[in-house]
């Protein structure tokens with residue numbers, strides 16, 4: 047039996063090639079999910095048009111009580127924090143000045159992700175033992191699972207559209223007006239090493255009813271009632287219902303050990319009972335922290351530091367010189383609207399990736415909290431019509447690292463201690479990004495509000511990985527090209543824990559492509 051651990055994006059990308067070959071897979075997962083009452087409310091919304099929704103339903107499903115989490119809102123799913131919820135026993139994660147979190151949900155973090163999908167470029171993964179050509183067919187296969195909303199534009203020269211079919215999405219008026227200004231200054235911006243295009247988003251997944259389309263209901267930041275944004279739980283449910291996989295949830299995997307041709311998975315159910323599974327091969331897709339903890343624990347590697355990479359996350363508002371009226375009533379999607387790639391930031395070793403967001407309720411609530419006592423409501427409305435939010439990422443070579451050490455806590459419980467290892471230039475580089483954006487104010491027709499810059503702690507952008515990086519000649523702290531950590535023949539890590547570095551562009555598309563590559567190369571032998 048082939049076992050896959052987890053049900054997030056890495057897991058489904060790894061499962062797909064087995065299903066294609068008619069090989070049945072057992073999926074072992076913790077699988078927290080939205081409570082039944084909320085699920086019923088969401089299902090009811092999906093049968094109606096946004097105009098038919100009642101305001102009380104919407105306010106309940108879009109409430110976000112986590113507005114204070116480390117400075118910016120933590121994205122919830124229909125008002126629920128289930129994607130971040132951990133069981134009351136088992137592995138503890140002691141994160142000090144690191145904002146990484148594990149997800150124990152059916153669908154993992156794809157319940158709350160932003161759907162942004164841009165592949166890696168060859169120069170940004172030059173130190174990897176595999177190249178972009180090897181990933182290319184798998185990028186294409188992944189789009190067949192996730193769907194992709196995109197357009198043909200300047201991004202394509204650097205970031206191919208690995209898709210035979212793309213969906214189109216309307217832009218918000220704020221984003222349209224910025225894109226128009228960018229296009230007007232295309233040549234001077236290119237001269238500054240700046241390339242831009244419309245965001246590429248994992249929209250309209252393959253298992254969706256064909257007639258389901260984005261309704262521009264503005265709820266993307268709280269959860270899509272129509273399921274138009276890719277969520278890997280959809281595939282798990284679909285495959286499980288069709289009998290293509292066996293999905294076993296409420297199982298917390300603790301160790302995976304090999305003896306000869308047998309591989310043994312041990313753990314506890316969420317009710318505390320021990321379980322044991324035997325498999326022919328195991329694919330571990332539990333996300334960076336859980337996968338690292340499981341490998342260290344399985345090999346009894348206590349008190350041994352392992353170091354992972356992170357792509358520094360930062361965020362700042364861009365105040366445009368002119369506003370767009372009526373943004374609070376506009377029908378639009380509220381995920382990223384525009385991608386901007388900065389190829390020449392003074393001391394950055396790799397390009398910087400920026401995602402532009404136009405109006406959404408979280409921005410409004412944040413501005414309201416910050417400025418309520420300083421300005422009347424009418425001014426706030428004007429301000430919000432001029433504000434865009436820029437979310438930025440640096441390459442991991444320019445970012446802090448994350449150190450993880452497995453130890454026993456004072457209560458004799460296994461604990462993964464997670465701490466940052468600062469990079470001396472990260473702050474300087476982010477300051478250079480802001481200066482560059484600021485210097486282009488006549489072209490962008492806007493200025494960055496630098497005093498409101500938010501620098502995420504390491505891990506806050508959820509673009510981290512590389513505790514066991516792939517290598518041609520793996521040492522004890524590495525994995526081979528099939529994701530096998532040192533000492534294993536039948537255990538394959540297929541999530542970001544095997545990434546040798548983390549380029550600034552989005553991580554999940556490449557995690558999925560790499561998981562698909564590893565599984566594809568092993569399907570034949572398991573037929």
Ligand SMILES: Cc1cc2nc3c(=O)[nH]c(=O)nc-3n(C[C@H](O)[C@H](O)[C@H](O)COP(=O)(O)OP(=O)(O)OC[C@H]3O[C@@H](n4cnc5c(N)ncnc54)[C@H](O)[C@@H]3O)c2cc1C
Pocket residue numbers: 051052053054055056057074075076077078121148149150151152153154155156158159160161162163297298299300331332333334336337507508509541542552553554555557
């Ligand atoms: C708010 C937010 C927005 C994001 N936006 C984007 C974006 O726009 N673009 C992008 O590229 N990335 C984005 N990301 C990152 C993206 O969500 C992750 O890269 C992606 O989900 C990782 O997929 P994964 O399958 O490796 O792990 P996860 O999604 O973390 O899934 C882990 C799975 O493993 C299971 N599991 C964990 N531990 C165990 C265990 N011990 N036993 C059994 N099962 C276990 C869990 O139940 C879960 O199903 C975002 C993340 C967040 C939080």
